Amino acid sequence: MSKENVEVNLEKLSGKVFVGRANGQAARKYFRLNKYSEKDNRILFLVPKDTISVNSSFFLGLFGEDVQRIGDFDKFFEYVDIRFVDDRFKDQLEVAVKRSLSKSSYGI
Amino acid sequence: MGRFVEYDVIPCAGINVKFRKNLDEFYRAHRTPRHLKRLRKRQALLRRKAHFNSQSDSDGLVFKEEFSYAKVIVGADGLPPWSATSRRSKSPCEIKLPKKFSIIDDPQSCLEALQSFRPVFENVRIPGVLINHQSTREHDLASEILLAKVAKNCMELHRSKGRSFVIDGQYPESERLCRLIRSIGIVKELEVEGHTIDGDANEHEKLVIFKRRSSTEDESSVGSMDYKTKATQDFVEHIDCCLQEAGSQLKDTAKQDLAEYVGEIVTNAQEHSGTGHWQIFGYLDKDNEDRVCEVVIFNYGDTIADTFKRLPQEDFARTDLNRYLSQHKEKGILGAEWEADTLTTLFALQGSVSSKNQPTNSTRGHGTVSLIEFFQTISEGNESDLSNRARMCILSGEEHIRFDGKYRLNEDSGRPIIAFNQKNDLRQAPDRKYVRKLNNVAFPGTLIAIQFILPETATEEIEA
16 A cells, blocks of 8 residues: 655745754644554655755754654665755654664663 | 932922822922923933833843842952942052963963953942953953953942943954953953944954844744744855855754754753753854864853752662762762862763663653764864864863863763763763862853864855
8 A cells, every 4th residue: 555645845944943842843843743653644844945954953853752752764765755856855754763773871 | 319219298299299209200290401301310310220120121031130140250249239428439449450360271270350340339439440451362252251241240239229330341362362252251341432343434343243042932833943043144244254254154964053053052952951041152264274162051050069069869860979979989089179069060971871861761861962063174284283172161160171182981881971080981080171160150050162163064155
């Protein structure tokens, strides 16, 4: 069964900077992301060209629940497709997800 | 006590001047030049008092709150705000600033110098202060901002009590430092006539400071930008604008890095301070060949250690911290050499550590890592050049952590760790030169300051 594509385009929000977990959570509500799941959907994440920054806190506010639920780096990015996102943002978003999933005890 | 209250009733033109509040009516009824002059003077005093006691100033920050925090900085908290019975002093109080007036490099001397304001907060009969910058050889933006804030609050206090208050000062010898003080320091903050750098004639000399503060009505929304988003966006555009005047601009990657840095700190300040208030200051010295840039972001309210101390012992966010502290206690590091607040502040910098993490959502705790990473990126390549080395500090309450590139984040074990020791091992004690507790001085909240030279790799020339 093919998955339904859902577009999450930041163009629909205002501003060139996307910062803050609370703003990310507000955007999650706006895009109704709780309705979707990795079983039935694929999220296409799009960032407008004139964007200055997509901060990791915003991205984790937007998709933190999915990161936590899926619990796997590759599977998460199968669900949230960021291939059309500019490289300068992509690296930071991948690092944020990787760090959220890392489990260690700080050597203590 | 004013002389009018000594009389029960002063009958005059049918007005009973039994209370001070009836004075205005009394003056108006008489209308002699002398009485009208008194009336104007009294009304000006009432306006100043009303401003001092008002809930918010024009910029929206609670003025009284800032005044109370200024008192904490000078060590006058807990004392009565002023005393009319104190002995009158004819000479101003001298505030001698240290050679290194820097929150980043020498917070102890810097905050001790600010504590020299204490007598002026206690006694409104001291006619003013003399701020002596003459010995100062080095300073930073954070120290100048705190000096200006303390002096301004001090002046407001004296004026609200109807006392004149003169702030006099002596510039440092260095021309560059003078320019900074006139552009961004106390002289600018107090708008000292004839000294601030303003106007087209001095445009080439002007060093434009960026400043924003939070709004009390700030809420997250999708349809419009909140204050922290706007401040972050404006700051990046401000730095870009300064560069464009000199024929270059920030690369897109540098904009992203700068916005990540500023945005994460401001978000942390808003979410963890307990007050939700933050302030940001910054500048790029475009006329300096080295393109020196400074950013200061601070919030009053809870310190980093406070936010963790308030959590219940069994809270999810405290699990790793408790293990860390008990290890240091067993080794005898905690207690004898280190205090819990200092080590808590250090631990809070590690990746995935956040007082708001929960078992169901533990994706927080990357903001501080982002700021350290930004610092590491812009300090790369100039580690050997001591004079041009990028520097940063986190000052939270009495705890001070300094960064100069010597100790770096390491992610080999999964989570980003910076332990401030040679082995980057959190089980060992940190370097006391970099992680320390200040002695009898404190900042009532958290302040992050960074001073760096904008690297060539962050900018590109504008094509004609």
